[in-house]
Amino acid sequence: xxxxxxxxxxxxxxxxxxxxxxxxxxxxxxxxxxxxxxxxxxxxxxxxxxxxxxxxxxxxxxxxxxxxxxxxxxxxxxxxxxxxxxxxxxxxxxxxxxxxxxxxxxxxxxxxxxxxxxxxxxxxxxxxxxxxxxxxxxxxxxxxxxx
Amino acid sequence: xxxxxxxxxxxxxxxxxxxxxxxxxxxxxxxxxxxxxxxxxxxxxxxxxxxxxxxxxxxxxxxxxxxxxxxxxxxxxxxxxxxxxxxxxxxxxxxxxxxxxxxxxxxxxxxxxxxxxxxxxxxxxxxxxxxxxxxxxxxxxxxxxxxxxxxxxxxxxxxxxxxxxxxxxxxxxxxxxxxxxxxxxxxxxxxxxxxxxxxxxxxxxxxxxxxxxxxxxxxxxxxxxxxxxxxxxxxxxxxxxxxxxxxxxxxxxxxxxxxxxxx
Numbered sequence: 001x002x003x004x005x006x007x008x009x010x011x012x013x014x015x016x017x018x019x020x021x022x023x024x025x026x027x028x029x030x031x032x033x034x035x036x037x038x039x040x041x042x043x044x045x046x047x048x049x050x051x052x053x054x055x056x057x058x059x060x061x062x063x064x065x066x067x068x069x070x071x072x073x074x075x076x077x078x079x080x081x082x083x084x085x086x087x088x089x090x091x092x093x094x095x096x097x098x099x100x101x102x103x104x105x106x107x108x109x110x111x112x113x114x115x116x117x118x119x120x121x122x123x124x125x126x127x128x129x130x131x132x133x134x135x136x137x138x139x140x141x142x143x144x145x146x147x
Numbered sequence: 148x149x150x151x152x153x154x155x156x157x158x159x160x161x162x163x164x165x166x167x168x169x170x171x172x173x174x175x176x177x178x179x180x181x182x183x184x185x186x187x188x189x190x191x192x193x194x195x196x197x198x199x200x201x202x203x204x205x206x207x208x209x210x211x212x213x214x215x216x217x218x219x220x221x222x223x224x225x226x227x228x229x230x231x232x233x234x235x236x237x238x239x240x241x242x243x244x245x246x247x248x249x250x251x252x253x254x255x256x257x258x259x260x261x262x263x264x265x266x267x268x269x270x271x272x273x274x275x276x277x278x279x280x281x282x283x284x285x286x287x288x289x290x291x292x293x294x295x296x297x298x299x300x301x302x303x304x305x306x307x308x309x310x311x312x313x314x315x316x317x318x319x320x321x322x323x324x325x326x327x328x329x330x331x332x333x334x335x336x337x338x339x340x341x342x343x344x345x346x347x348x349x350x351x352x353x354x355x356x357x358x359x360x361x362x363x364x365x366x367x368x369x370x371x372x373x374x375x376x377x378x379x380x381x382x383x384x385x386x387x388x389x390x391x392x393x394x395x396x397x398x399x400x401x402x403x404x405x406x407x408x409x410x
Binding site for chain 2: 045072097104144
């Protein structure tokens, strides 16, 4: 799929990504990849955001998979919408491949009923253990496990 | 205790306190030549070094909260060192969280108060003492009680809130092995554990045509959830729950891509 200069496998899955949210107020290009949160049963799009400390699920997605409970320690994170209280949850997020292997990630995500934004894949608890590369000329996202 | 900690964790207090603390430390260093290392790259809260007198020729006071640490409520009360060389080293030490560590008045030569590496130190008080070459070393192994664990968990969550995930993991890893079975700590460990991955042979359809649909029709469906397959709108709804109900009723052969158009 995608190999290092030494011939080792770098990524064994790839998927086309959506590169814009045409209705977003600020119109810069983004990378939206396909994911499936455990128990949702359908694929949705999440924005790749290496600058985000945690991955975040939309509040309605979190509600659908019963994550908006009060069972875990509340935590307040600073987000683009200000300080938001929520919880960190451990769950499986699958990055879906069009070609090669998809990747099941036992990840930590932030969920909050107060969150008004979309789905984000952040660094801690998710991206920190996967390899990924982007081919912008063909809108392809390469990914694989970090060994 | 809890009230004090709550105060200590107050973000606005931290934001207010850190610059002030840094200024005080810088001033003290300039005035006295004392080496006071308040920890680069670390949150330091309520760390107080009260007035100290030293009549010796060379007094080296090193209060080193040390790198890679959170230090809260660390107080060094007035101390006097009358020896020619009084070297007082209060070292909270590397890879540790230190909370509510109080050193009461003391005098002596070469006093080394070391709060021990690789351990969280909480509520350690060193009573008045004097002596030459006294080295009180507070080893906290095995004395962490439930309250202490609650404090650790609070510290960890405070670090998480400050986006210091690596440090939060270090604090957890510094706990004695015997506490790894504590449910509360286990829960935090699980949340903070680095992600694990497993390849899956499962594949999704190429969604390029669905992406094109989103680009072409997003304006028409602002604020709506849409279900797309092969570049076609399968269903739309004002909520995810409603959309899921509709899609399930349709009994489609392929699983559609679900997407919420920004309102």
